[in-house]
Amino acid sequence: MKRIDFLREQIIESRNFVNRLISEIPQDLWYTIPQNTDSNFAWQVGHLMISQNFHAITCITGRNTKVAELIPIVDYVKIFNGMGTLHRSVEKNLIPAYELKDQFDAIHEICIDNLSQLNDDILFEQLEPIPFKHPVANNKYEALSWCFKHEMWHSAEMEELKRMLGYPIKWL
Secondary structure: OOHHHHHHHHHHHHHHHHHHHOOOOHHHHHHOOOOOOEOOOOHHHHHHHHHHHHHHHHHHHHOHHHHHHOOOOOHHHHOOOOOOOOEEOOOOOOOOOHHHHHHHHHHHHHHHHHHHOOOOOOOOOOOOOOOOOOOOOOHHHHHHHHHHHHHHHHHHHHHHHHHHHOOOOOOO
């Protein structure tokens, strides 16, 4: 198996895991911030969408016009960026949960399609130009590897949010 295929499969598997979590909580609870937490499902979903676009699309092949047509990237980065932010939740009904989920799925589809067209030759190239130093990656392999690790990190947070909203942990 080529490395790029392995990385793509890991991104798919981590998203499958997150989608299972998402399916276990009603969308009308996405904007609820459980007591003693600082986040909600809507922010987590938006953050993972923006992060996947950054780590697995923008840093790998540059800005994607399909993504730009689908979501207001600059606005969403302001809302869902995680680097150094103190605010990890979003206001109720800022973006309808069903719309956020549709965008989340569409960005993932663009990501997987984009990665399907690449080969291992690109993995140890420098990242595409970005306006700041990448927080963890120095090359494209590291950015793709971080993408699925980061998603799994947030799945743990989402599992805890789900539990605190009264939905028990389920293991497959």
